Amino acid sequence: MEGRKIILKKNTDEKFKTENIGERLRKIKVNLTENILDIICPKTCPMCDKILSSHENICTACHSKLVYIHEPKCKKCGKELRDETKEYCADCSVNKHFFKCNVAVFEYSHMVSRSLYKFKYHNRRTYAKFYGEAMAKHCAYDIEMWNPDVIIPVPIHYKKRIKRGYNQAALIARELGKRTNIFVDEKYLYRVVNTKPMKELNKTTRKKNVEKAFKIYKNVVKYNKIILVDDIYTTGSTLDACAKALLAAGVKEIYCICMSVGYGI
Numbered sequence: 001m002e003g004r005k006i007i008l009k010k011n012t013d014e015k016f017k018t019e020n021i022g023e024r025l026r027k028i029k030v031n032l033t034e035n036i037l038d039i040i041c042p043k044t045c046p047m048c049d050k051i052l053s054s055h056e057n058i059c060t061a062c063h064s065k066l067v068y069i070h071e072p073k074c075k076k077c078g079k080e081l082r083d084e085t086k087e088y089c090a091d092c093s094v095n096k097h098f099f100k101c102n103v104a105v106f107e108y109s110h111m112v113s114r115s116l117y118k119f120k121y122h123n124r125r126t127y128a129k130f131y132g133e134a135m136a137k138h139c140a141y142d143i144e145m146w147n148p149d150v151i152i153p154v155p156i157h158y159k160k161r162i163k164r165g166y167n168q169a170a171l172i173a174r175e176l177g178k179r180t181n182i183f184v185d186e187k188y189l190y191r192v193v194n195t196k197p198m199k200e201l202n203k204t205t206r207k208k209n210v211e212k213a214f215k216i217y218k219n220v221v222k223y224n225k226i227i228l229v230d231d232i233y234t235t236g237s238t239l240d241a242c243a244k245a246l247l248a249a250g251v252k253e254i255y256c257i258c259m260s261v262g263y264g265i
């Protein structure tokens, strides 16, 4: 009996030792990979491109300048409001939106807009990790309350995707999905019209530009609650057009999250 006990103990110790060696080797491998990656392709700040150490996601100076969206904010579009007695911003008080509500992470600033521009047009795909993480942290409460079936990035036309090489909203959505364990579907919704860039248009033409731009891949209801992910909220026309197509296909509730939004009045 004593002998058996000793053998069992010895086996457990050996297993423990093996696991420890395995774990230590894994850590060495991770550290080595991180160090090699740091040398070949150093991590840079998503705002100013300064080189970061492997444990940093943004430099201290830029972090201190970031302005997150806080209450009071419009219950519909998520724009921060100056008047806390108001429930909706001037736009949402008069205009109907097809999505239930939008929340955003950062207030639109020169620093954030420049970063999002480089992310979208200058191949800064690595910024997605920072954006996805910030979105998952800042919107954790809303995501939990909404309890969605799926995350869907606002799609870009395939011609733009071929030219640019990626859909910036899909990169953020993937990072958000990883951190929230929510499935990301990049095929359910697609863009049928290669629309003009929205920044060149005013509010009325923006709406017309995207009105019939989106379609559901197959008209089979798969989801009840959806989170749409996009980079910037301006007038909400793109999200409305997506939401309209999704509602027509039988989706019940559409929520949105954007990286940045302007100030509301």
Ligand SMILES: [Zn+2]
Binding pocket: 045, 046, 047, 048, 049, 050, 058, 059, 060, 061, 062, 063
């Ligand atoms: Zn920086």
Ligand SMILES: [Zn+2]
Binding pocket: 074, 075, 076, 077, 078, 079, 088, 089, 090, 091, 092, 093, 264
């Ligand atoms: Zn609003």
